Amino acid sequence: MDAYPASEPTDEALMQRLAAGEEAALAALMARWELPLKRFLYRLLLDAHEAADLAQETCVKLYQRRETYRAGARFAPWILTIAANLARNRRRWWRRHPAVSLAKLAPDASEGTGGWEPADPAAGPSERAQRREAAAAVRAAVAALPHELREIVVLAEYEERPQAEIAEILGCTTKAVEMRLYRARERLRRALGPALGS
Numbered sequence: 001m002d003a004y005p006a007s008e009p010t011d012e013a014l015m016q017r018l019a020a021g022e023e024a025a026l027a028a029l030m031a032r033w034e035l036p037l038k039r040f041l042y043r044l045l046l047d048a049h050e051a052a053d054l055a056q057e058t059c060v061k062l063y064q065r066r067e068t069y070r071a072g073a074r075f076a077p078w079i080l081t082i083a084a085n086l087a088r089n090r091r092r093w094w095r096r097h098p099a100v101s102l103a104k105l106a107p108d109a110s111e112g113t114g115g116w117e118p119a120d121p122a123a124g125p126s127e128r129a130q131r132r133e134a135a136a137a138v139r140a141a142v143a144a145l146p147h148e149l150r151e152i153v154v155l156a157e158y159e160e161r162p163q164a165e166i167a168e169i170l171g172c173t174t175k176a177v178e179m180r181l182y183r184a185r186e187r188l189r190r191a192l193g194p195a196l197g198s
Contacts, residue, residue, distance in 0.1 A: 011075035019066045030059050037083055043154040044087040046143050054090060058083045080159070081169045084151060091147055141191040149184035156181055 009017075011032065017025035037058055041051035061082045069078065142153055155166045156177075163181070167174045 011079075012073070015066070015069050015075050015078075016071055018063070019069045019071075026059070026063055029062070033059075033079060037079070040080065040154065040159060041083055041087055043142070043158055044084070044147075044151060045090065050090060054083065054086045057086055061086070074165075076161075077165050077168045080155070080161070081171075084155075084169055087151075088147075137192060138188075141188050144191065145184055145187060149180055149187065152177060152180045153184045153188070 009028070011029065014025040014029050018029065034055060037055035038048075038051050041054045041058075042048055045051055045054070058079065062079060065082070142150055145153065151170060152166065155161045155169060156163070161169070163174050163177045166177045170177070
């Protein structure tokens with residue numbers, strides 16, 4: 001998500017333009033980040049509708065905080081920090097206001113990804129079925145992790161962010177990220193061993 005053709009402005013350049021008052025830069029940032037934000041938030045919240053809502057809210061916060069963006073700062077950690085904080089706030093709200101969502105009672109036609117995961121057109125039906133089963137087992141194991149461990153797994157494994165950047169996004173030390181990631185991977189290894197035949 002961080003690399004673009006030389007003819008395209010970087011996220012950082014677009015954000016600096018937005019901070020300087022060029023509101024058209026917001027549309028370009030939103031076009032680039034809409035799906036990555038939805039995927040990231042879905043993996044944290046496990047709810048496609050909430051992920052879509054919070055992706056929009058992240059863009060609103062980005063616009064509201066545009067003047068606080070520091071020139072030269074990397075954009076990806078900045079926007080993912082906003083999104084992660086919104087997801088934490090939503091989870092806190094859910095704990096204080098428990099309810100059963102009708103959407104959670106209906107099967108998800110997109111297999112739990114909100115339709116934001118690409119399919120491999122070259123795979124045969126049998127291979128696709130095996131991949132779906134393995135992916136479902138991984139999603140279930142990640143979903144069963146406590147939120148603080150799920151955040152780490154999503155950022156490290158799905159978003160492929162370095163540990164220092166994860167620490168910046170989550171407001172903790174690199175050592176804390178390392179320890180949580182180790183604990184999360186151990187839990188996943190135990191949970192997925194039987195499911196994946198290891």
